[in-house]
Amino acid sequence: AQSVTQPDIHITVSEGASLELRCNYSYGATPYLFWYVQSPGQGLQLLLKYFSGDTLVQGIKGFEAEFKRSQSSFNLRKPSVHWSDAAEYFCAVGGGGSYIPTFGRGTSLIVHP
Amino acid sequence: EAQVTQNPRYLITVTGKKLTVTCSQNMNHEYMSWYRQDPGLGLRQIYYSMNVEVTDKGDVPEGYKVSRKEKRNFPLILESPSPNQTSLYFCASSLTGVSTDTQYFGPGTRLTVL
Numbered sequence: 032a033q034s035v036t037q038p039d040i041h042i043t044v045s046e047g048a049s050l051e052l053r054c055n056y057s058y059g060a061t062p063y064l065f066w067y068v069q070s071p072g073q074g075l076q077l078l079l080k081y082f083s084g085d086t087l088v089q090g091i092k093g094f095e096a097e098f099k100r101s102q103s104s105f106n107l108r109k110p111s112v113h114w115s116d117a118a119e120y121f122c123a124v125g126g127g128g129s130y131i132p133t134f135g136r137g138t139s140l141i142v143h144p
Numbered sequence: 145e146a147q148v149t150q151n152p153r154y155l156i157t158v159t160g161k162k163l164t165v166t167c168s169q170n171m172n173h174e175y176m177s178w179y180r181q182d183p184g185l186g187l188r189q190i191y192y193s194m195n196v197e198v199t200d201k202g203d204v205p206e207g208y209k210v211s212r213k214e215k216r217n218f219p220l221i222l223e224s225p226s227p228n229q230t231s232l233y234f235c236a237s238s239l240t241g242v243s244t245d246t247q248y249f250g251p252g253t254r255l256t257v258l
Binding site for chain 2: 073126132134
């Protein structure tokens with residue numbers, strides 16, 4: 032069965048600092064990996080996704096993620112965080128056939144001015 | 145504007161009183177699904193639909209029903225709500241349902257069952 036682990040429930044960073052949110056997955060074949068952001072009171076918005084090819088994926092809002100098969104990881108990064116990045120971030124894994132993605136429990140990002 | 149809409153956005157009800165949460169998308173998507181979001185548990189899929197009249201259970205279908213009579217609408221029905229169904233609910237849609245499609249999420253419905 033597929034699963035996703037986001038080991039950090041909360042992450043606090045200062046505005047302008049770099050950010051890395053961790054995501055580890057378990058999947059029997061080549062995974063499809065996603066990062067979503069949920070701003071307060073909003074639905075989820077796709078930041079980026081990985082299916083194949085270049086393991087460094089660029090997304091919206093200046094985010095990127097790197098797929099590392101050997102570590103079963105898909106960590107999300109941003110070089111300089113803005114106050115508006117404060118939100119809940121979800122990693123998800125899916126693959127093949129029908130679309131039943133599995134979401135992680137989420138990481139809440141707090142940005143200090 | 146391409147969007148997924150849900151109504152109501154907030155609902156407080158009592159145990160056993162049937163309710164329906166509506167979901168509509170204007171993107172002509174074939175695939176639609178419902179999730180619930182609970183603190184510390186992330187999103188869990190309740191039901192999904194690959195097309196009109198085609199629905200299937202997700203990970204947590206107990207206590208819920210759905211229907212897909214039209215392509216654009218996918219209502220979530222709670223025939224006899226219970227307090228453990230207090231949650232934040234999201235509807236989502238994608239073009240065909242394959243894993244490479246982007247899912248578009250509605251704004252959420254916060255349900256409280258007393």
